[in-house]
Amino acid sequence: MEKFTVHTGVVAPIDRANVDTDAIIPKQYLKSIQRTGFGPALFDEWRYETAGEPGMDHSQRPRKAGFVLNQPRYAGSSILLARENFGCGSSREHAVWALTDYGFRAVIAPSFADIFFNNSFKNGLLPLTLPPEAIEQLFREVEASEGYQLTVDLEQQQVRTPSGEVLAFDVDEFRRYCLLNGLDDIGLTLQHADEIRAFETRHRKAAPWLFA
16 A cells, blocks of 8 residues: 655545545446556546446546546646545445545545545545635635645645645544555554464464364
8 A cells, every 4th residue: 555644736626515435436336346447437427428337448438528527727636625524325445446546645525424434544545634614715725726736744644735824634543654654454464474474383383284
């Protein structure tokens, strides 16, 4: 999993509350359990004029000009600004995979659905909450300034605006540690690889009949 320390990127605003996981990545894409390849289908029904299916050449599909990710000013965006209860609905981990495969490193919102929130940390995506008034301010600034960028500093637990304003956010210390070090569940387990190998050696000697 890629480490998250400090990230500066263009902000894309999704000005809708209660964005559910079916909107983030529709159900027809859940057939694959690979973590990559979902980026082109992110927000599929909002982004394209026609219905999408797995395996399609998405570059040939007509796009909805009004949708935020189709607007040139938000090209290459890597920070998503959202409204309350982002990621609600079903528990599909594919929603996080689609966001990260597109290139998003952080989502900023006043609140998140619990399962989406947990899945994000396990896949290297930082979901951070700010007070509603701060979210409103950011939406205004993004709209007013093309190419608007934020710096998200996980080490200092700060969001820094182009004007130099600092917005503090809280993150659970264990989750912060995992993101800073690029550790998912497998990575955490492999930190104990020596102990695991030592146990296996002892177990093989103590119960050799299990390994015959």
